[in-house]
Amino acid sequence: MSKFPMTRRTLFAGVTMAGVMAQLNNGAAQAQHAVPAAAGNGAAGLPRVKVDLVDPPFVHAHEQVATDGPKIVEFELVIEEKKIVLDADGTETIAFTFNGTVPGPLMVVHEGDYVELTLVNPASNELLHNIDFHSSTGALGGGALTQVNPGEKVVLRWKATKPGVFVYHCAPPGMVPWHVVSGMNGAIMVLPRDGLKDGQGNPLRYDRVYYVGEQDFYVPRDENGKFKKYDTAGEAYEDQLKVMRTLTPTHIVFNGRVGALTGDGALTSKVGETVLIIHSQANRDTRPHLIGGHGNYVWATGKFRNPPELDQETWFIPGGTAGAALYTFEQPGVYAYVNHNLIEAFELGAAAHFKVEGQWNDDLMTQVRAPAGV
Numbered sequence: 001m002s003k004f005p006m007t008r009r010t011l012f013a014g015v016t017m018a019g020v021m022a023q024l025n026n027g028a029a030q031a032q033h034a035v036p037a038a039a040g041n042g043a044a045g046l047p048r049v050k051v052d053l054v055d056p057p058f059v060h061a062h063e064q065v066a067t068d069g070p071k072i073v074e075f076e077l078v079i080e081e082k083k084i085v086l087d088a089d090g091t092e093t094i095a096f097t098f099n100g101t102v103p104g105p106l107m108v109v110h111e112g113d114y115v116e117l118t119l120v121n122p123a124s125n126e127l128l129h130n131i132d133f134h135s136s137t138g139a140l141g142g143g144a145l146t147q148v149n150p151g152e153k154v155v156l157r158w159k160a161t162k163p164g165v166f167v168y169h170c171a172p173p174g175m176v177p178w179h180v181v182s183g184m185n186g187a188i189m190v191l192p193r194d195g196l197k198d199g200q201g202n203p204l205r206y207d208r209v210y211y212v213g214e215q216d217f218y219v220p221r222d223e224n225g226k227f228k229k230y231d232t233a234g235e236a237y238e239d240q241l242k243v244m245r246t247l248t249p250t251h252i253v254f255n256g257r258v259g260a261l262t263g264d265g266a267l268t269s270k271v272g273e274t275v276l277i278i279h280s281q282a283n284r285d286t287r288p289h290l291i292g293g294h295g296n297y298v299w300a301t302g303k304f305r306n307p308p309e310l311d312q313e314t315w316f317i318p319g320g321t322a323g324a325a326l327y328t329f330e331q332p333g334v335y336a337y338v339n340h341n342l343i344e345a346f347e348l349g350a351a352a353h354f355k356v357e358g359q360w361n362d363d364l365m366t367q368v369r370a371p372a373g374v
């Protein structure tokens with residue numbers, strides 16, 4: 001695609017002219033038809049619960065072990081196209097967001113629940129959007145059933161059959177990578193109904209959960225090497241596509257900007273607390289590492305039917321995946337949590353801090369002799 005499709009008319013034209021999309025639209029039409037007609041719709045009659053999502057790195061209140069049977073869990077995501085600042089130099093990009101944040105909020109349900117998502121594309125936006133849940137089954141993960149133009153909303157329901165953490169992202173026809181690298185992705189956690197387990201079937205619980213969404217950005221530069229600013233996404237599109245095709249991000253950040261999770265935004269914990277870290281990257285591979293700590297139990301590819309790996313130093317999360325790591329802090333201090341491609345962490349921004357309170361354990365580490373002359 002060489003020209004940015006600016007109007008709703010051209011957006012629709014792009015959809016209907018593409019052969020592959022015609023097939024997808026047929027599939028979508030059939031699937032839409034099938035929803036009300038399907039026999040044995042397991043969602044019928046189930047209790048409903050409406051969940052208010054919260055901004056990352058925080059996660060809405062939820063049960064780790066389900067105390068009831070399956071239910072329909074209602075979420076709402078409002079799409080917001082907005083200018084965001086990526087770093088202390090004031091570098092800007094026009095982000096596409098679910099609920100105004102990069103990443104979008106973490107949703108939590110249990111295996112066997114039904115997710116019922118209302119996706120709202122306010123009239124103030126310019127572009128068509130949709131949502132592909134990697135955790136769902138069929139119709140491009142829901143992408144074929146959720147295309148909403150500005151001024152529209154849609155409701156999608158799907159059954160959470162696979163326990164794990166999964167990416168969701170926008171995937172509009174012809175513009176998938178652009179929307180994903182403009183920030184339009186997030187994650188969902190489908191917990192086993194009886195909670196997390198180690199490899200031997202023993203329960204694993206967490207005191208806190210944080211959601212880290214890693215994002216690569218591709219900001220065009222002017223002839224002097226300075227980052228360019230644009231008034232609209234449409235103006236930026238062609239320049240941005242050129243940078244994207246280099247596969248060389250200008251920024252790789254946690255939670256939307258350099259330093260979002262350091263300083264005042266640092267993640268907090270206490271010695272003795274067990275923290276679950278959900279980490280997603282919708283586009284590129286990443287390799288989280290907690291400097292001075294470990295991943296005690298790690299589902300690097302995020303799927304809870306697999307036994308967690310133990311005592312990891314660094315774990316590998318392939319692009320398009322969410323991973324989960326459980327750690328119990330044993331020492332106080334400030335820990336850096338980084339993408340251990342250290343250039344990406346220290347030069348491009350993929351780093352967070354944990355500030356941990358508590359008593360130092362001399363047995364685990366002590367400075368036997370302070371630095372001084374030899």
Ligand SMILES: [Cu+2]
Binds near residue numbers: 096129130171184
């Ligand atoms: Cu989008």
